[in-house]
Amino acid sequence: MAPPDNDVLWARSLHCTLGGSEALSGVSLGVREGEILAVVGPRGSGKTTLLRCLSGQLTAQQGEVWFNSGPVHTLAPAQRERLRRERFGWIDPEPGLVPELTGWENTALPLLLRGTSHRAAKTAAQEWLERLDIGGCARKRPHALTQSQRQRIAIARALVTTPSVLFADEPTATLHRADGAQVLRTLAAAARSHGITVLLATHDGEVAALADRTVALLDGRRVAAVPPASGAEGVAACSLSV
Template sequence: MSAVLAGNQLTKTYGSTTALAGVDIEVHGRESLAIMGPSGSGKSTLLHTLAGIIRPDGGQVLLRGERIDNLGEERLSALRRKRFGFVFQFGQLLPELPAEENVALPLMLEGMPRRKAVKQARRWFEPLGLDGLELRRPGQLSGGQAQRVAIARALVIEPDVVFADEPTGALDQTTGTEVIRLLTTVTRDQGASLVMVTHDADVAAHCDRILQVRDGRIGVHSPYTSA
């Protein structure tokens, strides 16, 4: 199976700190991959490098076989907008927009008329258990509901890869489990891959594969068989 996303010999340093020391990584279609590691191990740097947010000092990042780490800032930004989805720990939703407009925003940014974008965004509310919350603003949602809106926003553009950075870090365990289950399931159902950074082994256990990062290097690969 060919990799949707691949990083070859990725290196990145911040001053005297080595965040990535020659990392090789492949993410396959419909696969969910958890990146774990202690604080400062380089796991977020790896995620940001794969997502085209950080440019590596060395190595290459390939999306469906095409190199993306050497693209200009404008094209990288467009790539992130069109082919990647993002779910962060919290605070990614615009507080003044109702939930449905938060989800519709990436479509509108691509030029889709507002009415059509909102209509398309609404389709995600029922499968994610958000029915009836379309007009609530982020401040009127619980933490779990807000994360599910963020998942909808990440998936509404039908991305190749969804990147999640500690997506359950601000949630209690029960809500976190519920959110991570939805994230992995819906992402797979959409045919997208998931790359997730987490420090929580229980959360990582929901993914097909776990990568341990330590001192900028890939440690143990822990393959899980998805149910």
């Protein structure tokens, strides 16, 4: 069964088991070109697993993943790696920078790995760092920067190749709220101006408000909406049991 034409990324009934427990049970999803799609859900609901399946880092035990009308789930590991390198970008909650390289070198690394010339890679990296307001960090190593600066370098590194799809897994989880909001705004603005499709996994409702569309996950299944945190209910249960 071929995917609809206007979806850049499309998944059908993904089942994925991680460490003995089922992380995804029958998730289907279509991502339209150029949209920002938020995947929301509490911790352990399968957001990261879904993103890893869609980006080809994990293969689902059952189900299909299609990218630009080509199957991803049947590709060999080396081809999926190449797809990740050339078409996808990835942002983790942790910056994951290479500690031995300076800010601009970290940003330019995906370009250098593709074989871009040193000078072109440096220019592109500097431009992206300026756009994300961290031009001053270009010559410093990651250990000398703040967490929010490091995370912005990770975002610049993901954007420098202008990928077709950008996977952002809780990109602001380790930042303070003000830093996080600013990082997200720059990320969204950059994605919209360059027509990059973004999949944003988050458990935060405010973060999800930036997105065009929201998909909710709960215990590895798609649900209509995530129920609010059940703090009050839990307190009631505790008081009853005493």
